[in-house]
Amino acid sequence: MLPKPPFKLNIADVDAYLAALRAKPMSPLSYPPPFGQPDRQVMRFLAELQGNILKPHGRPFARLMVFKFEDAAIAEVGKIDVYMEKISSDVTNALQQYSDARHKCEDNGEKPFRSIVLTAQGLRVAKRALPAESVGVDSFSSGMLKKHVLLGDPSDGDQLPRDWEDVYKNDGSLHGMWLVAHATESGLAGACREVEEKGREVIQFIQFEEAKILRDDGGFAREPFGFRDGISMPEYFVDEESPHGLINPPLEQVLMNSDGVDRCCSFLVFRKLEQNVDGFRAFEESLRISLREKELDERDPGRLLIGRYRDGTPLVSGFSPGGEPDGKLNDFDFKKDMGARGCPFHAHIRKAFFRQPAVDRGIPPIQQESAQFIRRGMLFGARSIRDSVPVCDAKAGLLFMAYMSDIGRQFEKLQAEWFQSGDFPVMGVNQLDPLLFGPRSAGGEWSWAERGLGPLPIGPLVTPLGGAYFFVPSMSWLRSPIERLG
Ligand code: HEM
Numbered sequence: 001m002l003p004k005p006p007f008k009l010n011i012a013d014v015d016a017y018l019a020a021l022r023a024k025p026m027s028p029l030s031y032p033p034p035f036g037q038p039d040r041q042v043m044r045f046l047a048e049l050q051g052n053i054l055k056p057h058g059r060p061f062a063r064l065m066v067f068k069f070e071d072a073a074i075a076e077v078g079k080i081d082v083y084m085e086k087i088s089s090d091v092t093n094a095l096q097q098y099s100d101a102r103h104k105c106e107d108n109g110e111k112p113f114r115s116i117v118l119t120a121q122g123l124r125v126a127k128r129a130l131p132a133e134s135v136g137v138d139s140f141s142s143g144m145l146k147k148h149v150l151l152g153d154p155s156d157g158d159q160l161p162r163d164w165e166d167v168y169k170n171d172g173s174l175h176g177m178w179l180v181a182h183a184t185e186s187g188l189a190g191a192c193r194e195v196e197e198k199g200r201e202v203i204q205f206i207q208f209e210e211a212k213i214l215r216d217d218g219g220f221a222r223e224p225f226g227f228r229d230g231i232s233m234p235e236y237f238v239d240e241e242s243p244h245g246l247i248n249p250p251l252e253q254v255l256m257n258s259d260g261v262d263r264c265c266s267f268l269v270f271r272k273l274e275q276n277v278d279g280f281r282a283f284e285e286s287l288r289i290s291l292r293e294k295e296l297d298e299r300d301p302g303r304l305l306i307g308r309y310r311d312g313t314p315l316v317s318g319f320s321p322g323g324e325p326d327g328k329l330n331d332f333d334f335k336k337d338m339g340a341r342g343c344p345f346h347a348h349i350r351k352a353f354f355r356q357p358a359v360d361r362g363i364p365p366i367q368q369e370s371a372q373f374i375r376r377g378m379l380f381g382a383r384s385i386r387d388s389v390p391v392c393d394a395k396a397g398l399l400f401m402a403y404m405s406d407i408g409r410q411f412e413k414l415q416a417e418w419f420q421s422g423d424f425p426v427m428g429v430n431q432l433d434p435l436l437f438g439p440r441s442a443g444g445e446w447s448w449a450e451r452g453l454g455p456l457p458i459g460p461l462v463t464p465l466g467g468a469y470f471f472v473p474s475m476s477w478l479r480s481p482i483e484r485l486g
Helices: 011-023 037-048 071-075 079-088 094-102 120-125 138-142 185-199 277-293 348-352 365-369 411-418 434-440 475-485
Strands: 061-069 113-118 176-182 203-212 266-275 378-386 389-404 445-448 453-457 462-472
Touching (some): 011 037, 011 094, 037 475, 061 071, 061 185, 120 138, 120 462, 138 462, 176 185, 176 462, 185 203, 348 411, 348 434, 389 462
Antiparallel strands (some): 061 176, 061 203, 113 176, 113 462, 203 378, 266 462, 378 389
């Protein structure tokens, strides 16, 4: 059984436990630490789990290092297993991540964050078993490329996703990815060099994605269109500052709940999504004119596509932009807006998590909630931030990353069913998610029937450039074949 969050830990015990683990290179699962029962269980669990899942790594600079295993390493029995064992101590576990965050002031945030994830093809060539869990494995093992039609990515004549970059179209050679993050650019370069050196003769890097988090004065990440992102972020640690409310999916929705070596593993969905910033601005301007004509609120017209003002204020009565304490930004639902006169039914966040009983669709709240997952996206092509808006290169967007236990029941449910349905979250809304699928809504037009707004022509605002489904192994999993041999 997974321990119950939220977790409250004594940092002195955490440090002592981590020191003991370093001194005795044993599996955290088999090592009995000398602490009281509740802390001991939680620390064992956290030391097993990779970081960035329960808590964002928080570093502003990152590199996603996509790799394939070298042919010679695949051919040599045990070579990849030895590599996994060797790098397991470089991977930042959740307990280490927690300790690093608590000591940030003392060591000036100099520690890198490192995580490794593997595709189903990567597991196959490494001759490691696919996860033994009965749920959540099907989508992972088929891979994202085979699902691109379901996900709504346009195909070319060869039935391959038209806009994907070659490296993602060739998923037979896409075996895994390192996520390395640091507080500084030079620190990041050093941490990546170490990963490259240790991987020599075993892995070959086939793509680097440079990633950033750009924060506004309030400490919130901003996405390229200029909206606050990462507001609906779960917090699993009670003594963390939690400025923006709590939306915590149960751990069963995030981690595999097995008793075996798959315990404390997860899946990661990665999508590279290019954002058409000029197109978004142009659409906002045409929307502004319609709002003015109807004497409706002209501020942040793009709020009607997202479902929040730029500063994160939700479009529900009782909330006003600029006036809300950050802690309240998640503390709302759409029950008082069943007529969608405040927030269109088809706004991105309402499609993603509609926070209302879907009476006419008969989808019980439990099913809506059980699709939620942990988002940990970063930006690509973003340079700096000015007046709370990212300054971006011509090619920029979101490196969408989300952790979950069942890709089919969670990510694919949102992406393939809810975002792409004109009958969701209510029948006859006739609009797909305008951010991701606007041009495919009724006649390529955006309307807000409840306010008599539109129709307005809408072009593509987001173009998928590729992605993959990954398995996020636990520490025991990384070390397991070696332990069996020893
Ligand atoms: C470039 C593409 C995207 C952009 C610009 C974008 C932007 C945003 C923004 C600004 C928010 C509100 C901030 C927040 O609640 O944290 C949000 C929320 C959210 N997005 Fe996206 N998003 C994108 C793609 C996706 C995709 C592909 C998915 C899933 C398949 C997704 C799922 C969600 C979910 C689940 C929420 C939270 C809803 C809630 O709990 O209220 N987004 N997104």
